[in-house]
Amino acid sequence: MIIQIIGQAGAGKTTLAIELADRINAIHINADKVRADLNKDLGFELSDRIENARRLGALARLLDEQGQTVVVDFICPTQETRDVFGKPDFLVWVNRIKEGRFVDTNKMWQDPVEFDVEILEGMSVSEEAELVIFHCGLYDWRKPTTLMLGRYQPWHEGHHALFDEAGKRTEQVVLGVRNTYKTSEKDPLTFPEVKTFIDADPKMRNAMVVKFPNITNIVYGRDVGYKIEQVKLGHEIEAISATQKRKEMGL
Numbered sequence: 680m681i682i683q684i685i686g687q688a689g690a691g692k693t694t695l696a697i698e699l700a701d702r703i704n705a706i707h708i709n710a711d712k713v714r715a716d717l718n719k720d721l722g723f724e725l726s727d728r729i730e731n732a733r734r735l736g737a738l739a740r741l742l743d744e745q746g747q748t749v750v751v752d753f754i755c756p757t758q759e760t761r762d763v764f765g766k767p768d769f770l771v772w773v774n775r776i777k778e779g780r781f782v783d784t785n786k787m788w789q790d791p792v793e794f795d796v797e798i799l800e801g802m803s804v805s806e807e808a809e810l811v812i813f814h815c816g817l818y819d820w821r822k823p824t825t826l827m828l829g830r831y832q833p834w835h836e837g838h839h840a841l842f843d844e845a846g847k848r849t850e851q852v853v854l855g856v857r858n859t860y861k862t863s864e865k866d867p868l869t870f871p872e873v874k875t876f877i878d879a880d881p882k883m884r885n886a887m888v889v890k891f892p893n894i895t896n897i898v899y900g901r902d903v904g905y906k907i908e909q910v911k912l913g914h915e916i917e918a919i920s921a922t923q924k925r926k927e928m929g930l
Contacts, residue, residue: 680705681739682815683767684752686798687788688779691807695773695798696752698808703750704820706742710735710753725787728760736764754779756788769815773798818851818887828855828894830921832868833928834876837912837919839883844910855891862893865922867930 682699684692693709700707710731714721718734721727732755739749755761761770772794778785796814798807812819825845831838831854845852856873859866868876870890877883897907911917 680748680769681743681765681767682748682750682769682771682811683739683755683764684750684771684773685755685761685791686773687776688754688781688784690773690775690779691798691804692752692754692773694804695771695807695811696750698804699811700750702808702812702819702821703748703817705748705750708735708739708742708749708751710751713738723781723783725757725759728756729763732760732764739767740765754784754788756784758789758792761791769796769811770794771796771798771811775800816885818853822851823849824851824853825849826853826855828857828891830857830859830866831873831877832859832866832921833924833930834873834880834883835919835921835924837916839880840912840916841910842883842886844912848908851887853887853889855889855894857891857893859893865925867925 682705684696684699686692693711696707696709699705710718713735714731717738718731721731732753735751735753739751742749751764751767755764770791770793772791774790774797778788796811798810802810809819811817818824825848827838827842827845829838842852842854854877856870858870860869861867874888877886877888899905899907
């Protein structure tokens with residue numbers, strides 16, 4: 680997933696990007712830092728700005744293809760620079776100021792015609808991040824969340840029943856997938872394959888699915904702020920065999 684944050688110089692793009700990236704566990708790409716190193720050969724003529732946008736878009740897509748959530752913030756002043764960056768999953772326009780501190784940027788700036796979220800004056804950075812999270816349907820990593828940890832080799836209706844129960848504890852549920860690929864005959868699926876099966880469940884398409892190490896033990900001290908709970912789902916659900924499911928699916 681790629682979230683692009685654009686706006687005039689001094690509008691507060693980077694402040695929002697830092698807050699948002701922390702809240703959604705994303706990688707933050709700041710154009711000023713990229714210009715100071717990878718793109719230090721580029722100036723600020725329109726042709727250089729176009730090339731800068733193209734490179735930032737390519738970098739964001741490389742990370743996106745690796746399953747990372749990416750937040751990119753830079754001015755991106757014209758429709759042409761936005762086109763060469765490529766279409767992000769979400770475009771956020773920080774529209775607090777009409778002009779920034781750079782005269783040349785002010786002259787070439789074009790208001791975006793299409794965007795997903797517009798940030799106006801009057802909100803705190805935390806409220807801005809919450810607005811983006813809400814409108815884009817993202818998970819907030821600071822909110823109370825229930826962890827459902829398993830192998831899911833493969834995902835089946837018993838797991839779904841447990842997921843429904845987990846959702847009664849907190850609004851957010853994260854599916855932690857243990858990386859058990861090829862550790863036994865019962866683990867033929869890679870993480871991407873496990874996730875594909877989960878995503879194929881119509882009710883799970885927006886689920887937070889996270890790859891975990893092969894967790895075999897969980898320890899905790901006193902007053903840790905969370906609890907570990909075993910949920911009873913009834914004999915019929917608990918009798919579902921993942922081994923039988925794998926045989927039926929030819930895995």
